[in-house]
Amino acid sequence: MRARPLLLALLLPPLVALLTARRVVDDAMSPSIRAGDVVLLGPGGADPGDVVCLADPADPSRAVLRRVIAVEGQTVELGRGAARVNGEAHRVREMGPFGANTARSEQNRYLIQESSRSPALADQSWTVPPGHRFVLADDRDGALDGRAWGPVPATFGCGLVWLRVGPADLWRGPWSLWAQDGPWIPPSQDPDRHEAQEADKSAPSED
Template sequence: MNRSSPTAAAVTADPRTGDRGGARQRPRPTGDDTPRAAAAPADLRTGSRGRPAWRPRAWRPRAWQRLRGLGLWLTAALALLAVGSLAGLLPVQAMRVDSDSMTPTVTSGDLLLVRHGSGPVVRGDIVAVEHPLDGGMLVKRAVGVGGDQVGIEDGVLVVNGSPVCEPAIDPLLLDGVWFGPVTVPPDALFLLSDNRDGSVDSRAFGPVPTSEMVGVVTGRVWPHPGPLPSPSAGC
């Protein structure tokens, strides 16, 4: 009896796919078919694909706190300086004018800077002194120093026999006014207002000792910062 050699039974193919059940062969990668890592999904909140979002460094809040603290210290220091200046505790003092006796050079409401001390004072300087009558504060112009002879002749200031050029002073307001002459004692000042019509100055209370000086006005702080105009400007 002849025996035929055993053969493998044919496998019927799947009519839908043609698959005969054998092991599925994977295609060999060629060219651009090399395997690639899958892209990381984007973060819907930041749009980042796997990279951490930028965050401020931890020292930034601390630096801001330091700057804020420095600003507070500077503000406090400026406030202390302002208080010390107004109280006269510093070499310079801010002084507010509350009268029009020095117009047009200084007007009411101006904030002036006064350098403490009793001199040296030259003719034409604007000085701050203690009021000889009521103890308040006066801002006047020193028109005469110790040894000078001061007078007013028909509204014109005369010092040591010579008329003084004062462009800021309107002599028509003092038309017919005569005063003196008087001699200024040593270590004293003869003070006049720039607005001399009806102002109280050394014509009423006499020369003022330099020991009663608060200081020399060096400039204006507000509303027009800078030095005050020279009394001889325009002569």
Template sequence: MRDPLRRGETEIKRVVGLPGEWVAIVEGRVLVRREGSSTWRALEEPYVRHNISERPAMWFVPEGHVFVLGDNRERSEDSRDWGPVPLNLVMGKVVYRYSPWSRRGPVR
């Protein structure tokens, strides 16, 4: 995706929230629910080594936007800093990981 603050720079982030969803961070876990639903689902994130250590927070993802998080949650600049990102900044989908060598291969 194109960085929403630094023109010309690109970022690789994971989309965790779609238009019409709420995204919350509670006790280090990412929770998502559809607008109008009372059921939250916790994301299964085997690719994240450490839970997020920050205060609870919640965001609504409006139409035409997505909510993105970096896999290195402790150091990533992402929608926690920027808010939901306009879809026109999304450039594509990661389909293959080259590094590290031990995890090289297709991305689910």
């Protein structure tokens, strides 16, 4: 278990002056972070799974949020199936429909969304150079990220997401540390979802 929550509780009061609040303006990091949410950005090194704020490589005047997948010295492979870092595939589990897409738990720490209709990506790989990170959007089909940019400098500019605040729903609570809402119960073991699935099966067909 990470020691970060305890560290945050101890250090938050003196660090408040170092934190910056931003309102999220797009859904590139949905389901975890959505338009209208407020994030607190602060200093810190970015580890895999963390969400960082960085200047959009295509438009440096615009700040974007993306999730770190790999750090310097690691090799990232993307294509069919889950992302692989240093040859090890990310653990991905389907969680259910999310709008027109499918929500998936990645590493049992955060959610991504993908369209089952999107074409398979060509196999690509990158080795992250010193002083860089490799980042992806949580909406894997709806936003540009490291697949277009390659590794980005670790000097992100506007910081690391310490806290996310926004409306709670089936997928997340009203707040989360480090933009990670997991772990999740598999749908087959979640009584509420199981009952909903059974109700759907027993509902009369409209055909």
